[in-house]
Amino acid sequence: MKYSRRLDSLPQYPFAKLDSILREKKARGVDLISFGIGDPDLPPPDFVNEELRQALKTPGSHNYPSSEGESFFRKAVAEWYRRRFNVELNPDTDVCALIGSKEGIANVIRAFVNPGEQVLTPNPSYPVYEHGAALLNEAHPRSFNLRDTEGFRPNLENIAKEDFKFLFLNYPNNPTSAVVDEDFLQQVSRLADEKGALICYDNAYSELTFKGYKAPSILQVPGGMDVAIEFHSCSKTFSMAGYRIGFAAGNPEIIKGLKAIKSQVDSGPPKFIQQAAARALLSYVNSNPPKEVLDRLSVYERRFMILTNGLKEIGYNASMPLGTFYLWVNVGENSESFASKLLERDVVVTPGTAFGSEGDGYVRFSLTVPDISIEEALVRMRDALG
Ligand SMILES: Cc1ncc(COP(=O)(O)O)c(C=O)c1O
Numbered sequence: 001m002k003y004s005r006r007l008d009s010l011p012q013y014p015f016a017k018l019d020s021i022l023r024e025k026k027a028r029g030v031d032l033i034s035f036g037i038g039d040p041d042l043p044p045p046d047f048v049n050e051e052l053r054q055a056l057k058t059p060g061s062h063n064y065p066s067s068e069g070e071s072f073f074r075k076a077v078a079e080w081y082r083r084r085f086n087v088e089l090n091p092d093t094d095v096c097a098l099i100g101s102k103e104g105i106a107n108v109i110r111a112f113v114n115p116g117e118q119v120l121t122p123n124p125s126y127p128v129y130e131h132g133a134a135l136l137n138e139a140h141p142r143s144f145n146l147r148d149t150e151g152f153r154p155n156l157e158n159i160a161k162e163d164f165k166f167l168f169l170n171y172p173n174n175p176t177s178a179v180v181d182e183d184f185l186q187q188v189s190r191l192a193d194e195k196g197a198l199i200c201y202d203n204a205y206s207e208l209t210f211k212g213y214k215a216p217s218i219l220q221v222p223g224g225m226d227v228a229i230e231f232h233s234c235s236k237t238f239s240m241a242g243y244r245i246g247f248a249a250g251n252p253e254i255i256k257g258l259k260a261i262k263s264q265v266d267s268g269p270p271k272f273i274q275q276a277a278a279r280a281l282l283s284y285v286n287s288n289p290p291k292e293v294l295d296r297l298s299v300y301e302r303r304f305m306i307l308t309n310g311l312k313e314i315g316y317n318a319s320m321p322l323g324t325f326y327l328w329v330n331v332g333e334n335s336e337s338f339a340s341k342l343l344e345r346d347v348v349v350t351p352g353t354a355f356g357s358e359g360d361g362y363v364r365f366s367l368t369v370p371d372i373s374i375e376e377a378l379v380r381m382r383d384a385l386g
Contacts, residue, residue, distance in 0.1 A: 006135070006136060006138060009135055010131050010135055010136070011131065018036050018037065018348070018350065018354075019037075021343070021348075022034060022036065022348065025346065030346050031346060032346050032347075032348060033346065033347050033348065033369060033373045033374075033376060033377040033380070034347075034348040034369065035347070035348060035349050035350075035364075035365040035366050035367070035368075035369055035377070036348040036349065036350050036366060037350075037366060037368075038174065038236070038325065038326065038366045038368060039241050039366075039368055040235070040236060040239040040241060040296075040325075040368050041368045041369065041370065042239050042296055042299060042368075043239055044238050044239045044240050044243070044276075044280075045238060045239075045280070045283075045290075045292035047279065047280075047283065047292070048238055048240065048276050048277075048279060048280045049276070051275060051276045051279035051280075052272060052273070052275070052276040054275075055271070055272035055273075055275035055276060056272050058271075058272070058275065060271070061270075061271045061272045061275070063271070064267050064268075065097075065267060065268040065269065065270060065271045065274065066267075066268055067259070067262045067263045067266055067267050067268040068096050068097060068259045068262070068263070068268065069095070069096060069097020069098075069247070069268055069269070069274060070097070070268075070271055070274050071091065071092075072274070072275070072278055073097050073247075073274040073275075073277065073278045074091035074092070074095040074096075074097065074247075075091045075278075076277075076278035076279075076281045076282050077089070077091065077095045077097075077247050077249060077281060078090070078091040078094070078095060079281070079282060079284075079285065080281040080282070080284055081217070081219070081249060083284045083285060083288050084206075084217075084284055084288060085216070085217040085219065085220045086220060087217060087219045087220050087225075089219075089249055090252070093252040093255065093256070094249055094250065094251075094252050094255055095247060095248070095249050095255065096247065096248045096249075096255050096258055096259050096262070097245070097246075097247050097268055097269055097274060098231070098245070098246040098247055098248055098269070099244045099245070099246075099266060099268070099269050100233065100235065100241075100244040100245065100246050101202065101204055101231040101232060101233040101235075101246035101247075101248070102128055102132070102246075103262075103266070104231055104246065104247075104248045104258060104262075105128050105129065105132065105133055105168075105200060105202065105231055106128060106132035106133045106136060106137075107258060107261045107262055107265070108133075108200060108229060108248070108254065108257065108258045108261070109133045109134065109137045109139060109166060109200075110137050110261045111254075111257030111258055111260060111261045112165060112166065112198060112254070112257055113134075113137060113139040113165045113166055114139075115137075115138035115139065116138065116139070116140055117139055117140060117165045118139070118140045118141075118142050118162070118163060118164045118165060119133070119134045119139045119140070119141055119142070119164060119165055119166040119167070119168065120141075120142055120143070120144055120159065120162060120164045120166070120167045120168065121133075121134060121141050121142070121143050121144075121168045122143065122144060122145075122146050122154065122168060122169065122170070122173075122356075123143035123144065123145050123146065123355075123356035123357060123358040123359075124146060124175055124176065124352060124355030124356040124358050124359035124362075125143075125146075125168065125170065125174075125175075125355055125356060126170060126174050126175075126202065126355070127354070127355065127356075129141070129168040129170075129200075129202075130143070130356075133168070133200075139165070139166075142162065142164070143356060143358075144158060144159055144162075145358050146173070146176060146178070146358065147358070148330070151178055152173060152176040152178035153178065153180060153184065154169070156187055156188065156191055159191065160191055160194075160195075163195070164195065164197050165197055165198065166197060166198050166199070166200055167188070167192060167197055167198070167199050167200070168199075168200045168202065169188065169199060169200070169201050169202065169218075170201070170202035170203075170204070171203070171215065171323070172205040172206070172208065172209060172215055172321075172322070172323025172324045173205075173323070173324065174204070174205065174324060174326060174355075175326055175328050175350070175352065175355045175359065175362075175364040176326075176328045177321030177322070177323055177324045177326050177327070177328055178321075178323075179209070179213060179215060179321075179322045179323045180216075181216065182216045182220065182221050185201075185216055185218045185221045185224060186221040186222060186223065186224070188218070189218065189221055189222070189223040189224045189226070189227050189228065190223055192227040192228070193223055193226060193227050197227070198227055198228070198229070198251075198254060199218065199227050199228040199229070200228075200229055200231070201218040201228050201229070201230045201231070201250075202230075202231045203215065203217060203218070203230050203231060203232055204231060204232060204233040204235070204236055204246070205236055205323055205324045205325075206232065206237075207236070207237040207289060207293055208236055208237065208296075208297065208300065208323060208324055208325055209297075209322060209323045210297065210300075210301055210304075210320065210321070210322055210323070211320075211322060213322040213323065215323060217230055218230055218250075219249065219250055224250075225250065225251055226251060227251065228250050228251060228254075229248050229249070229250035229251060229254040229255065229258065230248065230249050230250050231246065231247075231248050232246055232247050232248075232249070233245075233246040234246060234277045234280060234281075236325070237280075237293060238277075238280045238292075238293070239296070240276075240277065240280070243269075243273050243276065243277070244269060244273070245269045245273050245274065245277045300325045300367050301320070302371065303325075303367040303369070303370075303371060303374055304320045304321075304327065304367060305320065306371055306374045306375060306378075307327060307365060307367065307374050307378070308320055308327065310374070310375070310378035310381075311327075311329065311378075311381075313382075314378070314381060314382055314385055314386070315385075316329055316330075316331065317329075317330060325366060325367040325368060326364050326365065326366055326367070327364070327365040327367065328352075328362055328363075328364055329362060329363055329364075329365065330361055330362055331361065331362065331363055332361065333361070334360065334361070335351035335352040335353050335359060335360050335361060335362055335363050336351045336353060338351070338363055339351040339363055341384050341385065342380075342381060342384055342385075344384065345380040345381070345383060345384040346380065347377045347380050347381060347384070349363040349364065349365055350363060350364045350366070351363055352364065
């Protein structure tokens, strides 16, 4: 059987490769410690699961949802934006529910980009921008580098020289953990406006921030709403990764395009999942952020301390970032050979090259591992690297 050229043009999804190595090791009963995938180990807050149980009893919750999301869910998103970013959204026109933000990121391109047209993606980055969004839609991805010396932010002067239809940006950033301020977002919005281009702003980690830093929304800066669609996820904030729910908000014309594509290919997240996610978002009404989110942040912060201190003792430069639950470490050698050395001791990290060529020399640790396992991993790493 012959696959399409489109599929043949795609490399394997990096985490699929990692997943199969892990499955094989687990099948052999190996005691693996995996910092590989950003899949929260902490469970969702109890009140979210309680809402889910209630939602399952709601008459009609088994019926098809609408692909744009139920009205109550879109209203909860708008309320969350008001509380969190002081941004007013029309829940009917400016919000769309997603079956996880991953599908929205891949689908929005189909509404605006013709085959061969250029989209700009960061290098390194979450692989879905280049593969799922650009290549699957036969767009032409062109990457711009994120470098440590520039705070892992794009050089806007270089971007201004490019012609492009869509620009992907993601802060707090996966994999580098870099963050930006409102001023940067305003400059980017102005640039997109001058170029007649659109911005896909991935804010999946907006709630995972530390040391008093608050991640801004691109929709809160002047001009942002004219050019951007912003993606959020309940996967990280509320540990709801397996529930598959996220949402997009922003310019109503972009949202309209996304909804039009989605109406042809999916029927939205299950109503009972939307009900649980709406409850999670509305917890910001009483307390911003709610205790359950703060509790998660202190767990991640403690894990960062253990890992960064341990890595420093081994001789690596590592410090607690302002956002995400990832630690991006310059290992001073080829990232795949470094990751292989750790894998031999049954410690899994993601080689930086999984996020693009500029990731070489780095590995990413996902702090979705309990303290005791981090300590055990440090013992193994000392052995493997000493
Ligand atoms: C930067 C970024 N965006 C989006 C996603 C997708 O999240 P979701 O679970 O909402 O599809 C991820 C998941 O790891 C991510 O790292």
